[in-house]
Amino acid sequence: MFFRILLESVARxxxxxxxxxxxxxxxxxxxxxxxxxxxDEGNRLAREFQSFGANIQVTxxxxxxxxxxxxxxxxxxxxxSYLPESDLxxxxxxxxxxxxxxxxxFLDVPVTVASSSAALSSTLVGTxxxxxxxxxxxxxxxxxxxxxxxxxxxxxxxxxPGSISECLVGSALAARLGVEPGSSLRVGEGSRRATLRxxxxxxxxxxxDRAIVTSLALAQQIAGRPGEYRSLMVTAFTKPEDxxxxxxxxxxxxxxxxxxxxxxxxxxxxxxxxxxxxxxxAQVVRRVAESEGSILNRVSSLFWLITLGALAAATxxxxxxxxxxxxxxxxxxxxxxxxxxxxxLLAWIFLAEQLAVAIVGGAVGFGIxxxxxxxxxxxxxxxxxxxxxxxxxxxxxxAAAVVALGSLVPLRRMSRLDPAPVLRGE
Amino acid sequence: MFxxxxxxxxxxxxxxxxxxxxxxxxxxxxxxxxxxxxxDIDSKLAQTFRVFGANVVVTPPAKSSGQALLPDSAWSRVAxxxxxxxxxxxxxxxxxxxxxxxxxxxSAPATIPVIVAGTDFPRVRAMNSxxxxxxxxxxxxxxxxxxxxVARKLGLAPGAKFHMRYGSAERxxxxxxxxxxxxxxxxxxxxxxxxxxxxxxxxxxxSLVQLSVAGSxxxxxxxxxxxxxxxxxxxxxxxxxxxxxxxxLARKIRLLxxxxxxxxxxxxxxxxxxxxAALATERRHHVGVMKAIGGPARRIIRLxxxxxxxxxxxxxxxxxxxxxxxxxxISERAFGSGASPDxxxxxxxxxxxxxxxxxxxxxxRLLGRVRPAVILRGEGWSL
Numbered sequence: 001m002f003f004r005i006l007l008e009s010v011a012r013x014x015x016x017x018x019x020x021x022x023x024x025x026x027x028x029x030x031x032x033x034x035x036x037x038x039x040d041e042g043n044r045l046a047r048e049f050q051s052f053g054a055n056i057q058v059t060x061x062x063x064x065x066x067x068x069x070x071x072x073x074x075x076x077x078x079x080x081s082y083l084p085e086s087d088l089x090x091x092x093x094x095x096x097x098x099x100x101x102x103x104x105x106f107l108d109v110p111v112t113v114a115s116s117s118a119a120l121s122s123t124l125v126g127t128x129x130x131x132x133x134x135x136x137x138x139x140x141x142x143x144x145x146x147x148x149x150x151x152x153x154x155x156x157x158x159x160x161p162g163s164i165s166e167c168l169v170g171s172a173l174a175a176r177l178g179v180e181p182g183s184s185l186r187v188g189e190g191s192r193r194a195t196l197r198x199x200x201x202x203x204x205x206x207x208x209d210r211a212i213v214t215s216l217a218l219a220q221q222i223a224g225r226p227g228e229y230r231s232l233m234v235t236a237f238t239k240p241e242d243x244x245x246x247x248x249x250x251x252x253x254x255x256x257x258x259x260x261x262x263x264x265x266x267x268x269x270x271x272x273x274x275x276x277x278x279x280x281x282a283q284v285v286r287r288v289a290e291s292e293g294s295i296l297n298r299v300s301s302l303f304w305l306i307t308l309g310a311l312a313a314a315t316x317x318x319x320x321x322x323x324x325x326x327x328x329x330x331x332x333x334x335x336x337x338x339x340x341x342x343x344x345l346l347a348w349i350f351l352a353e354q355l356a357v358a359i360v361g362g363a364v365g366f367g368i369x370x371x372x373x374x375x376x377x378x379x380x381x382x383x384x385x386x387x388x389x390x391x392x393x394x395x396x397x398x399a400a401a402v403v404a405l406g407s408l409v410p411l412r413r414m415s416r417l418d419p420a421p422v423l424r425g426e
Numbered sequence: 427m428f429x430x431x432x433x434x435x436x437x438x439x440x441x442x443x444x445x446x447x448x449x450x451x452x453x454x455x456x457x458x459x460x461x462x463x464x465x466d467i468d469s470k471l472a473q474t475f476r477v478f479g480a481n482v483v484v485t486p487p488a489k490s491s492g493q494a495l496l497p498d499s500a501w502s503r504v505a506x507x508x509x510x511x512x513x514x515x516x517x518x519x520x521x522x523x524x525x526x527x528x529x530x531x532x533s534a535p536a537t538i539p540v541i542v543a544g545t546d547f548p549r550v551r552a553m554n555s556x557x558x559x560x561x562x563x564x565x566x567x568x569x570x571x572x573x574x575x576v577a578r579k580l581g582l583a584p585g586a587k588f589h590m591r592y593g594s595a596e597r598x599x600x601x602x603x604x605x606x607x608x609x610x611x612x613x614x615x616x617x618x619x620x621x622x623x624x625x626x627x628x629x630x631x632x633s634l635v636q637l638s639v640a641g642s643x644x645x646x647x648x649x650x651x652x653x654x655x656x657x658x659x660x661x662x663x664x665x666x667x668x669x670x671x672x673x674x675l676a677r678k679i680r681l682l683x684x685x686x687x688x689x690x691x692x693x694x695x696x697x698x699x700x701x702x703a704a705l706a707t708e709r710r711h712h713v714g715v716m717k718a719i720g721g722p723a724r725r726i727i728r729l730x731x732x733x734x735x736x737x738x739x740x741x742x743x744x745x746x747x748x749x750x751x752x753x754x755x756i757s758e759r760a761f762g763s764g765a766s767p768d769x770x771x772x773x774x775x776x777x778x779x780x781x782x783x784x785x786x787x788x789x790x791r792l793l794g795r796v797r798p799a800v801i802l803r804g805e806g807w808s809l
Binding site for chain 1: 442452459477478556575665693696701703704
């Protein structure tokens with residue numbers, strides 16, 4: 001009997017039910033879409049921070065202080081310590097290896113440079129552009145400044161990876177030397193000397209604009225330091241620091257330390273990098289890491305607040321709909337009451353009907369919202385966001401609870417309804 | 427007559443109207459709040475991105491030999507602009523020199539060369555929020571901030587004294603604090619600008635000015651050309667990882683917020699539409715009665731339009747009244763500063779709500795076709 005009344009009610013007035021469900025579907029879609037975006041957006045935005053450059057810098061532990069004038073290391077090659085290039089594949093064996101987006105070793109060598117028209121002293125920066133790093137048991141990975149300094153612009157061509165006869169010339173230095181892509185340069189003196197072809201002009205916007213940038217192998221040869229580098233820049237995806245991430249790992253309990261070690265904070269990835277490379281000291285570049293944390297926190301709280309606002313409106317919309325669909329059926333209620341239906345049963349029938357609409361509408365809305373969030377992810381980040389199935393019960397629960405609450409007030413009023421005047425049409 | 431019927435209508439369906447109003451008000455509140463946040467997002471992001479610190483540097487033109495320097499007047503021009511120009515969020519002068527540093531401690535290691543940067547501490551502190559200082563920031567002229575790598579090398583802790591020598595000049599400083607940045611600052615010592623100028627014997631000269639400029643890529647370019655015009659003797663250049671990186675990130679965030687807001691807006695407006703449609707369908711009974719007693723269809727439609735208009739206007743006003751404080755609260759929580767109402771939002775929301783309410787009432791277009799007898803007999807449950 002109960003179910004027959006339910007089915008009858010839906011079948012008898014499909015249009016009204018359709019409209020009520022439409023409101024529910026739309027409100028649930030808003031809730032699902034906003035929640036999906038809010039849950040996912042932090043991780044995806046974090047990836048955008050790579051364009052700010054490396055967030056971990058590695059230097060030899062026992063190094064002398066670099067005397068960097070305008071960002072270029074001017075120490076003679078005989079001073080200070082070096083790190084072995086052969087250790088670098090170990091970076092792809094640490095716990096957070098998949099979070100390491102790229103890395104590039106650097107070796108700065110003070111040199112004299114001569115073109116056909118001028119000779120002056122400058123710095124030769126040896127690094128990787130697209131270097132193949134062998135990884136045990138896996139295909140080798142390609143990394144270098146292309147990944148760590150994506151803002152570098154080259155007019156002409158990059159030097160061929162591994163080449164020891166090509167170089168880039170920084171734009172400011174190129175102007176002073178009067179060289180163009182295709183010109184040749186002499187660098188170094190005595191036995192450590194090379195003639196290089198300028199493959200391109202580099203515009204980095206920093207100190208590299210006054211230097212020669214070439215392969216690490218060539219810089220090692222000119223410095224007489226085969227297989228060694230001075231500093232390493234690492235770009236890693238990190239989790240923004242929270243209160244726990246800021247604690248000093250040395251004062252943690254073993255359990256806390258493990259949790260810290262297994263969270264991709266910049267500091268814990270830096271600690272693992274330092275462990276993987278013997279004799280190194282890895283520092284978090286706070287300018288990038290701290291700013292990232294602060295910006296991500298703000299943007300994600302903005303998203304949660306927008307979501308909250310959307311949820312509030314959706315909730316009110318659903319409640320109003322539920323209330324009105326109960327109210328409009330006064331005549332039906334009066335008739336049922338006149339025929340002797342107890343108030344309790346009536347309330348149950350209405351509530352069950354509303355809940356059925358809520359569950360169906362909520363589920364359809366969840367589907368629509370998820371699809372919309374996917375489209376939004378593709379629009380903004382180029383990759384569709386993953387559906388958050390965990391949200392389905394959340395959205396259904398919200399829909400059911402709000403419908404129940406919205407129906408309660410009119411249902412109470414209905415239980416006190418006197419059928420006679422309603423049926424008389426008063 | 428029209429007014430009387432209208433008022434009677436309103437009071438007769440009080441409860442229903444209250445519900446419709448609730449739907450419109452909540453829709454309008456969310457729509458106006460989100461639109462207001464969205465319209466303000468650019469300036470909020472520009473402010474937020476200043477946590478990155480400097481993105482523009484003013485340097486002396488390249489010089490073939492020796493250290494290129496700028497006169498102090500270059501800095502005073504930037505400082506003068508800073509007060510007047512809202513785009514400059516922070517700026518600080520720097521004078522770099524390589525000094526020989528020796529700790530006064532008992533087990534002090536040998537003298538080592540270190541880059542010393544003379545600067546303006548309150549300004550650097552305002553610009554570089556990521557600097558972590560153990561100890562405290564220097565307060566007097568003979569106090570210095572020591573980079574963490576320097577401190578480790580020289581065995582300096584906050585409070586320790588050390589000597590710096592440049593040429594024949596030598597001065598004693600106290601390390602008030604140790605700064606950790608993970609960048610080149612860890613290898614430097616920071617003193618007041620005047621102290622560094624005195625040590626180097628370079629009166630009224632600086633090496634460069636760092637600026638933190640807020641705004642879109644175009645605004646930053648405009649500021650840079652204004653600066654070049656104001657200081658013709660200097661080169662003004664961007665720090666590309668931050669200018670291009672910020673622009674990229676801002677574009678992503680703006681697109682993300684914009685798309686989310688548009689999505690919520692569209693779904694909310696559709697929700698209002700559906701609610702209004704549901705309400706409109708219920709009015710068939712009234713229409714049937716009116717037609718039966720000879721009411722012209724035009725008047726019935728006008729009545730309904732008046733009702734929809736009243737709902738939209740009242741809903742928008744109340745909604746914006748709630749929405750503006752809501753958007754201000756959202757901005758306050760997310761960015762630390764509230765959003766002032768953008769009045770363009772009000773007509774926009776009104777138009778959206780009226781449109782939604784009217785579109786929702788479209789089923790009533792069929793009113794002209796309502797056959798009173800069918801309705802009054804209680805037949806024809808669906809329109």
